[in-house]
Amino acid sequence: MNALTAQDYKSDLKPIWCPGCGDYSVVTALAKALAELGRKREDIALISGIGCSSRLPAYTAVYGFHGVHGRALAVATGVKLARPDLTVLAAGGDGDGLSIGGNHFLHACRRNVDLTYLLMDNQVYGMTKGQASPTTAPDWCESKLTPHGPEIAPVMPLPLALAAGVGFFARGFSGDPNGLARLIAAAIRHPGFAVVHILSPCITFRPEQRGWKQQVRAFEAPPEATQAAALARFAEDDGFTTGVLFAATRPAFMPARAARRTPEALAARFAVQPCSD
Amino acid sequence: MDTNLPPAPLRAPPALALAITGSGGAGAMRAGEILLAAAASAGLYGRMTRAMGPQIRGGEAAALLRLAPDAIESPPDSIDLLIALDWENFARFADEIPLTQASLVLADPDQGPVPQAVTASGARIAALPAKALARAIPGGRANMVALGAASRLLGLPRELLADTIAHQLGAKGEEALAANRAALDRGAAAELPALARRLTLRPSAAPRWQLSGNQATGYGALAAGVRFVAAYPITPATEVLEYLAPALAETGGVLVQAEDELAAINMTIGASFAGTPALTATSGPGLALMVEALGLAVASETPLVVVDVMRGGPSTGIPTKSEQTDLNIALYGLHGDAPHLVLAPNGIGDCARTTAWAVGLAETLQVPALVLSDQALGQSRAVIAPPPPAPPTPGRLLAEDLAAFRRYDVTPSGISPMTLPGTEGGAYVADGLEHTPRGAPSASYTDHAAQLAKRARKLAVFDFGADWADAEGAGTIAILTWGSPTAAAREAAMRARADGLAVRVISLRLLAPAQPARLAALLTGVTRVLVVEQSDGAQFHRYLRAFYDLPPAVTVLARPGPLPIRPGEILAHLPVQE
Ligand SMILES: Cc1ncc(C[n+]2csc(CCOP(=O)(O)OP(=O)(O)O)c2C)c(N)n1
Ligand code: SF4
Numbered sequence: 001m002n003a004l005t006a007q008d009y010k011s012d013l014k015p016i017w018c019p020g021c022g023d024y025s026v027v028t029a030l031a032k033a034l035a036e037l038g039r040k041r042e043d044i045a046l047i048s049g050i051g052c053s054s055r056l057p058a059y060t061a062v063y064g065f066h067g068v069h070g071r072a073l074a075v076a077t078g079v080k081l082a083r084p085d086l087t088v089l090a091a092g093g094d095g096d097g098l099s100i101g102g103n104h105f106l107h108a109c110r111r112n113v114d115l116t117y118l119l120m121d122n123q124v125y126g127m128t129k130g131q132a133s134p135t136t137a138p139d140w141c142e143s144k145l146t147p148h149g150p151e152i153a154p155v156m157p158l159p160l161a162l163a164a165g166v167g168f169f170a171r172g173f174s175g176d177p178n179g180l181a182r183l184i185a186a187a188i189r190h191p192g193f194a195v196v197h198i199l200s201p202c203i204t205f206r207p208e209q210r211g212w213k214q215q216v217r218a219f220e221a222p223p224e225a226t227q228a229a230a231l232a233r234f235a236e237d238d239g240f241t242t243g244v245l246f247a248a249t250r251p252a253f254m255p256a257r258a259a260r261r262t263p264e265a266l267a268a269r270f271a272v273q274p275c276s277d
Numbered sequence: 278m279d280t281n282l283p284p285a286p287l288r289a290p291p292a293l294a295l296a297i298t299g300s301g302g303a304g305a306m307r308a309g310e311i312l313l314a315a316a317a318s319a320g321l322y323g324r325m326t327r328a329m330g331p332q333i334r335g336g337e338a339a340a341l342l343r344l345a346p347d348a349i350e351s352p353p354d355s356i357d358l359l360i361a362l363d364w365e366n367f368a369r370f371a372d373e374i375p376l377t378q379a380s381l382v383l384a385d386p387d388q389g390p391v392p393q394a395v396t397a398s399g400a401r402i403a404a405l406p407a408k409a410l411a412r413a414i415p416g417g418r419a420n421m422v423a424l425g426a427a428s429r430l431l432g433l434p435r436e437l438l439a440d441t442i443a444h445q446l447g448a449k450g451e452e453a454l455a456a457n458r459a460a461l462d463r464g465a466a467a468e469l470p471a472l473a474r475r476l477t478l479r480p481s482a483a484p485r486w487q488l489s490g491n492q493a494t495g496y497g498a499l500a501a502g503v504r505f506v507a508a509y510p511i512t513p514a515t516e517v518l519e520y521l522a523p524a525l526a527e528t529g530g531v532l533v534q535a536e537d538e539l540a541a542i543n544m545t546i547g548a549s550f551a552g553t554p555a556l557t558a559t560s561g562p563g564l565a566l567m568v569e570a571l572g573l574a575v576a577s578e579t580p581l582v583v584v585d586v587m588r589g590g591p592s593t594g595i596p597t598k599s600e601q602t603d604l605n606i607a608l609y610g611l612h613g614d615a616p617h618l619v620l621a622p623n624g625i626g627d628c629a630r631t632t633a634w635a636v637g638l639a640e641t642l643q644v645p646a647l648v649l650s651d652q653a654l655g656q657s658r659a660v661i662a663p664p665p666p667a668p669p670t671p672g673r674l675l676a677e678d679l680a681a682f683r684r685y686d687v688t689p690s691g692i693s694p695m696t697l698p699g700t701e702g703g704a705y706v707a708d709g710l711e712h713t714p715r716g717a718p719s720a721s722y723t724d725h726a727a728q729l730a731k732r733a734r735k736l737a738v739f740d741f742g743a744d745w746a747d748a749e750g751a752g753t754i755a756i757l758t759w760g761s762p763t764a765a766a767r768e769a770a771m772r773a774r775a776d777g778l779a780v781r782v783i784s785l786r787l788l789a790p791a792q793p794a795r796l797a798a799l800l801t802g803v804t805r806v807l808v809v810e811q812s813d814g815a816q817f818h819r820y821l822r823a824f825y826d827l828p829p830a831v832t833v834l835a836r837p838g839p840l841p842i843r844p845g846e847i848l849a850h851l852p853v854q855e
Contacts, residue, residue: 081548
């Protein structure tokens, strides 16, 4: 069979996204990464939650699961633990992954199942029409729900993930799909839980995010390899440094199993031994 | 449809009930376990339930046993023999240990006066100075003295007890065993009045199993092919997981301890989507957290089993004790029109059979199945006949013609062929959003109506067969019940029959989808019905009213937990008069 092109990893469905939404480029970058890795489409599962960004699976040609809000990482964990042979990715927004699903994010970092997580951050709830998300700045006043701004400090995905024990963290920008594709491919290759924090502008509710193009800057050094070094180096980071920021080697979690016995053999353990006399 | 009910046993087996109580560390539970195991070796059947205080460890505890030469799972009307190792906090159990004038109470004079609640019952009280007798033996324990006394009163060979102790406590060494044996001898030699009734030992060579309901549930899941479990610990479901963790590892499966119930059920959904039959086990508070994902499993047509070992609710309620009050959330807790399966085991062995059936049905119908067990089943140990295997089911329908594959195809059976990841040309997106037959998101009326009808149809047209309910007996009076009170209902009916009153017992195993035509057939000729359930709000009775036609005369015995419903109570409520 001829090698698949990036196009082969896309579906024929037309996205519901607003024209100009950053998420289009995430599909492009993902398809490019998958083509580059040459994984068979049927051996890939892409799991998402709810949100504009979580619509991603429908626009790809791999096995997909579009679940409920916030639970993509849990579903993906189940897929991978049940079927270690599959390449498993999860995708979703900052609300999906850091608010309603925040607990699963922490535990996915520490559990370190071999998954790749595309965290598409637009610092807003796009799907529900523009409320503050956990990554929104405290003084963003555009939502009717929080006219004075959220007034609470945003979540910083990198230190949060580091504190929770993540083994791989990259940051990409949807405005640079080729660079993003390289980061996604590196994350998939990483043997453990790998976060790709994707700055993906919501041009409808955060039009000022068009300016992100000017703000992002590439991290030129090799990725930090220890939690302490990464925490120190990125303590003052403004969240616009892109590249593989952290990569450590930790054994991925995969419970041992072996079909040594049948259930019937186990049933024998319930049998009452009649008295010998 | 089968209207010929199986012949019902006429007489309840002559059974003896005993309770061993004590404060933390007294070893009441251990004594009960040894007695049950010894009785099993002697060819008896029996059941041991536990009543525990609220302490996490070492609180007061009561082992409640019932032993008989034939299968016995019902709680007794009263206790024949109470052995109190001490009286500390006895009041907490008093309700659960009904005493009568026919009861014999063995009390240790060194443990202070017999509580008023006990003396008021009129029970005979005899002194068994267990502590003093044990003290005379180096390393001797009062619970072993009590066991010795119990073996003599029940007529169980003392050797058998000694062997059982050696088997259970063998690791503690020769010295400890010798001390236990001496303590047993002291207890057996004590001067005690005889019990009012005797147990006939009729050693049976029939194969029997000894296990708890929660172990049976775990085994049933395993036997039906479950190889993935994700769960968050909760009383009284945790033993299902404790059984399954090593058992899955040995049979090629995995158990994951999830960060919460939201993760647990979503992990099982992921595993099932990937092709592995999957299950989670929880209790009421956890089920409440899982309902959103249950809807996802319905919409995405992902097979899945959720075992709910019910406890007293609402909220944290009574975590260690039984109630049948999660029926409403199981039936109606999902948002949207979300047809799914609800099943309930009605005995300890049936926990295995019903759970296995639920797995098979969920896989076949691509739908979540809830299995409503309860604390009384789950945390009781019983000596039972090995449960029969679950009714066979066809299992997942996999797509053969991939060229024409559409995941949510609208089919006459309502079941759409599916693919598993790894199948070339079979990729699709499982979706909780309403979708087209192909699986693309859709908000159109046409797609919604077609998919709703398809999902309803697959449950409506499937033939669940006679196993949907257990029915026995004849006559114009029927007891309608479900779950753990079934054993008491059966015993009540047997006693009624022995007095010449024909009574049917109908115990529903499949609660959703309802089977009105089948129940109508089972109720042919019935003019009076007694509904029996452990729910103050009569959830089962309301369910019956919603889905079934009942005869005009309906009596309801609906009582909250945690007290078990006893056979005598059911007998007293039988609607004998027109
Ligand atoms: C349980 C639940 N609560 C609320 C919602 C409504 N809801 C849908 S998407 C969303 C937030 C989406 O934001 P984000 O995850 O950041 O994704 P984006 O749309 O910005 O890509 C919310 C609150 C829901 N679907 N389910
Ligand atoms: S609302 Fe924002 S995030 Fe959603 S599709 Fe439009 S631009 Fe993209």
